[in-house]
Amino acid sequence: MTERMGFFTDTSVCIGCKACEVACKEWNQLPDDGFVFEATSYDNTGQLGASTWRHVAFIEQTRTVRMKGDEDAGVDRWLMSSDVCKHCTHAACLDVCPTGALFRTEFGTVVVQEDICNGCGYCVPACPFGVIDRREGDGRAWKCTMCYDRQRGGLEPACAKACPTDSIQFGPLDELRERAEDRLERLHADGRPEARLYGESPDDGVGGAGAFFLLLDEPEVYGLPPDPVVTTRDLPSMWRWAGAAALSVAGVVAVAFSGSFAGGIAGFRNGGRR
Amino acid sequence: MTRERSMVPEAEFRSYYGRPVIKAPIWHEPHMPTYLYLGGLSGVSSMMAVVAGFTGHHRLARTARIAAALGAATGAGLLAAELGRPERFLNMLRVFKPTSPMSVGSWILAAQGGLSAVAASSELTGILPVVGDAAVLATGVTGPLTATYTAVLVADTAVPAWHEAYRELPFLFAGSALASAGALGMLATPRAEAGPARAVAMIGAAMETVSGVVMERRLGPAGEPYRLGRAGYLMRSARALTAGGGLLAAVAGRSRTLTALSGLALTAGALCTRFGVLAAGRASAADPKYTVVPQRQRLDGERPG
Ligand code: SF4
Ligand code: SF4
Numbered sequence: 001m002t003e004r005m006g007f008f009t010d011t012s013v014c015i016g017c018k019a020c021e022v023a024c025k026e027w028n029q030l031p032d033d034g035f036v037f038e039a040t041s042y043d044n045t046g047q048l049g050a051s052t053w054r055h056v057a058f059i060e061q062t063r064t065v066r067m068k069g070d071e072d073a074g075v076d077r078w079l080m081s082s083d084v085c086k087h088c089t090h091a092a093c094l095d096v097c098p099t100g101a102l103f104r105t106e107f108g109t110v111v112v113q114e115d116i117c118n119g120c121g122y123c124v125p126a127c128p129f130g131v132i133d134r135r136e137g138d139g140r141a142w143k144c145t146m147c148y149d150r151q152r153g154g155l156e157p158a159c160a161k162a163c164p165t166d167s168i169q170f171g172p173l174d175e176l177r178e179r180a181e182d183r184l185e186r187l188h189a190d191g192r193p194e195a196r197l198y199g200e201s202p203d204d205g206v207g208g209a210g211a212f213f214l215l216l217d218e219p220e221v222y223g224l225p226p227d228p229v230v231t232t233r234d235l236p237s238m239w240r241w242a243g244a245a246a247l248s249v250a251g252v253v254a255v256a257f258s259g260s261f262a263g264g265i266a267g268f269r270n271g272g273r274r
Numbered sequence: 275m276t277r278e279r280s281m282v283p284e285a286e287f288r289s290y291y292g293r294p295v296i297k298a299p300i301w302h303e304p305h306m307p308t309y310l311y312l313g314g315l316s317g318v319s320s321m322m323a324v325v326a327g328f329t330g331h332h333r334l335a336r337t338a339r340i341a342a343a344l345g346a347a348t349g350a351g352l353l354a355a356e357l358g359r360p361e362r363f364l365n366m367l368r369v370f371k372p373t374s375p376m377s378v379g380s381w382i383l384a385a386q387g388g389l390s391a392v393a394a395s396s397e398l399t400g401i402l403p404v405v406g407d408a409a410v411l412a413t414g415v416t417g418p419l420t421a422t423y424t425a426v427l428v429a430d431t432a433v434p435a436w437h438e439a440y441r442e443l444p445f446l447f448a449g450s451a452l453a454s455a456g457a458l459g460m461l462a463t464p465r466a467e468a469g470p471a472r473a474v475a476m477i478g479a480a481m482e483t484v485s486g487v488v489m490e491r492r493l494g495p496a497g498e499p500y501r502l503g504r505a506g507y508l509m510r511s512a513r514a515l516t517a518g519g520g521l522l523a524a525v526a527g528r529s530r531t532l533t534a535l536s537g538l539a540l541t542a543g544a545l546c547t548r549f550g551v552l553a554a555g556r557a558s559a560a561d562p563k564y565t566v567v568p569q570r571q572r573l574d575g576e577r578p579g
Contacts, residue, residue, distance in 0.1 A: 040291045047293060057290060096430060098377035099365040118365045119358020121300045122376045125431040125559060130296040139358025220566045223290030227569035231432050232373050238426045238440045245425065245444030246418035252452055252481070253321045256473035257329045 004108030006173035007211035014167040016080035020054040023162035050135035053144035054159045055083045085131045085144035087210030090230040093123035109146040128228035205229030289562040296432045298559035305356040307548035309349045314451025316345030317421030320413035337462045343394035346387040375426040386416040421451035435499040435558035442489035450544045452478025457540035479520025499558040508550030515543030
């Protein structure tokens with residue numbers, strides 16, 4: 001495995017141009033989602049899905065800021081953020097895929113092999129970020145590959161390449177984390193205390209994301225889960241409870257027949273044969 | 275950045291235009307819930323076939339063997355039909371992945387289906403009775419697993435109403451499976467031999483009812499999707515049908531009509547449970563509050579101040 005690669009999306013410089021969404025569609029030849037007028041914001045894509053691997057969220061806010069003279073002045077601002085698959089360290093989608101269609105690449109990213117996916121749809125509700133989806137009419141699950149094909153050719157992903165403000169940065173994950181810390185400090189020093197990193201910590205519920213973000217408000221405002229946890233974390237415990245239930249099934253059946261065990265093994269032999 | 279937050283999920287929370295955070299299960303009706311029902315039916319029927327064999331309930335053993343085989347075969351068919359690409363069904367058996375309940379489940383179902391088919395064919399044809407007996411004995415292991423693994427299947431997702439219920443769901447499914455198989459045994463076996471099936475149905479109905487109640491209690495606000503809307507209607511119907519069917523089984527005695535009514539009520543109840551669980555999962559994925567509020571509370575609880 002080569003170095004783990006990742007995305008650092010710095011939403012503080014995103015201008016909502018959607019170049020990433022378009023570049024992703026173009027490079028990966030993703031089908032049209034149809035034109036949907038959401039009537040809530042400039043966002044007419046709505047969410048990540050089988051045919052939308054980068055999604056720019058638009059949040060129109062009026063927030064209270066402290067200003068000299070007018071202590072409670074309201075300021076209008078746009079929050080824009082280009083969302084993408086997080087390429088989790090502990091990826092629920094990869095864990096639950098029963099066919100092995102989802103795999104971890106040499107770049108540490110999570111990719112679906114389209115010829116193996118049987119469209120069981122298990123990865124869809126397993127992802128704690130609501131990223132991966134099955135495409136209607138195609139039957140397979142699709143999501144961001146972090147441009148696996150481009151990376152293999154030594155190129156950066158199409159979205160990062162197309163981003164005019166460097167809001168989307170691509171590179172070795174360690175390097176990106178350092179860069180993100182620097183940027184965060186600068187913003188805090190510039191009087192932007194609300195700036196925070198999301199998904200950068202290897203100690204979070206998914207073991208850290210391969211694609212992490214600098215946000216200017218709480219994650220849920222952007223449609224992100226505040227404290228996502230890989231679904232398989234509780235799996236051993238789940239199997240234990242299921243095992244106990246399986247044993248009680250056996251127990252119940254045995255009890256229901258109790259009092260009529262007289263036949264014993266001999267009865268069983270006859271039962272099979274009659 | 276201070277903001278008022280109440281400690282119950284009805285509380286105000288912020289979201290992205292009320293859009294869901296996670297994706298809802300795409301599994302269809304009636305395939306998925308019917309499969310859950312059939313898997314339970316097949317699993318417990320196998321178990322009944324084993325014990326009925328040991329205790330000399332030949333008719334019941336025969337019925338149970340056939341039910342187990344038919345349930346597993348039909349269930350597997352529904353499962354394949356549910357895939358986006360059914361022709362790729364065999365990719366399921368390409369790997370064995372302990373981290374994937376669906377992978378583990380596919381192997382369990384394959385074993386259960388194969389063994390119960392052998393057991394039933396030998397029963398019907400009289401060919402190779404020893405092999406048939408060995409197969410039915412083996413389903414004594416795969417049967418209970420078939421009846422309960424599906425609870426892990428749904429719980430191992432990010433769907434709050436499922437994931438948070440991972441302790442109770444196996445018992446709900448197990449109870450429902452017992453009630454289903456007991457009901458079928460009651461319906462399809464002469465009264466003289468149906469006693470144990472009736473007992474299985476009654477205990478199963480009790481287990482299904484109690485674990486459903488316990489689950490909703492313990493989940494608290496996260497259990498709301500089981501109480502509201504279509505899911506709520508299905509879960510309430512399930513409870514009424516199951517409890518009613520179970521009680522009726524206890525008093526049906528010699529009456530054919532009452533036995534039939536009880537069996538049908540239990541079957542309908544088991545089906546309602548499975549459809550209700552799917553509907554509740556969908557509802558809990560669709561509303562961001564079920565995802566955001568508990569996670570936000572967890573974060574705020576951890577961060578003092
Ligand atoms: S964000 Fe979802 S789809 Fe992406 S790697 Fe993590 S679990 Fe998988
Ligand atoms: S839909 Fe495809 S990628 Fe997703 S879990 Fe099933 S086989 Fe794996």
